[in-house]
Amino acid sequence: MDEQLDAVLEAAPAVLSVVYGVPSAELVAGAHARGIRITGTVTTVAEAVAMDAAGVDAIVASGAEAAGHRVSFLAPAEESLIGTFALVPQVVDAVSAPVIAAGGIADRRGVAAAFALGAAGVQVGTAFLRTRQSAASDAHRAAIAAAADTTTVLTRAMSGRLARGIPNQAVRTIEQNGAIAPFPAQNWLTGQFRAEAGRRGLGAFASLWAGQSAALATRTEADEVFAELARGLPA
Ligand SMILES: Cc1cc2nc3c(=O)[nH]c(=O)nc-3n(C[C@H](O)[C@H](O)[C@H](O)COP(=O)(O)O)c2cc1C
Structure with missing residues (x-):
């Protein structure tokens, strides 16, 4: 794990995304010292407050609609199944970092809803799975x-x-x-x-x-998905 993080810091990507817990103070400082922005994913308000205290640059609020693993870390995942529509505004109210909404957003309507709920960005997975650029089988x-x-x-x-x-x-x-x-x-x-x-x-x-x-994942070209999502951004 430490070796993996050292390798990431050395590679210096634009963003380092952390799941299943709060990044250490050393990791946040190490990332910032190299100009790397760091994001952390949460599934409850309590996790969001803990993540905010760690000084991350943005918090991904992942609702229960999302694909893949529930990255809950303060309570069992089964007790952390808040939907995106309820989770995002409660996280926005509880933290100072910008909030990225994840879970169930697949077109312009989802993006518009996320921004209306106070999100500063969105994270989308499922809508890309059928695109030519996806690695899905x-x-x-x-x-x-x-x-x-x-x-x-x-x-x-x-x-x-x-x-x-x-x-x-x-x-x-x-x-x-x-x-x-x-x-x-x-x-x-x-x-x-x-x-x-x-x-x-x-x-x-x-x-x-x-x-x-x-x-809703009907598109087969990633740039079409991006264009559709962008149409939901606030003017
Ligand atoms: C095939 C697939 C695998 C994923 N695996 C992970 C994972 O291992 N860890 C994780 O934190 N999120 C994982 N995700 C979640 C995404 O990072 C993203 O938050 C999520 O897809 C957003 O919700 P949506 O699928 O409703 O768009 C995965 C998503 C997909 C589509």
Whole structure:
């Protein structure tokens, strides 16, 4: 971990994004000394207050609609499932850093709503998954193309940590068997078949991360997604 952070500081990207906790004072100071802006992701107001106290440059408020892992760090992820619409204004009221809204934003309407709630920016994942520039597999793309509002679920089955995705045979079978190891053990275990599933293009045994806005992810060029999102920015 320390070696990874040293490598990031040396590479000096424009932004360093931290999840699953508050960055140390040394890391924030080290990033700032190299001109790197640092952001931290939160899922509750309490996490946002702790993140703000660490002196980050922006706080990503991640609502329960978002794809992938719930990066909660002060309470269990299952108790930190606030929707973006409720979370963003409460975080804005509680912190001094600019707030970036994440979760469920997929077009100009979502961007406009996020800014109306007090956000200074948005973070978008799901809307890009079907674009030509995405690294998603064909099976992942097909699952998103077939998704409706009710399709995604929160599960610990694939990694041991709570994450949102499209349920498949692997998720259903693991959840029915009831035995899920904690992270990182579960992640390692499922990695044994996920790697092979990737090679064979088997969506039934892959991680199909996607957010609740999956059905809005209709565009297949990333610049079209950016253009659509930009139309929701305040004048
Ligand atoms: C395929 C995929 C994998 C993701 N994996 C992670 C992850 O490992 N850690 C994390 O903090 N966020 C992860 N995210 C969340 C994104 O960083 C972003 O916050 C989220 O996609 C925003 O919500 P949306 O999907 O509704 O647009 C992932 C998103 C996607 C689409």
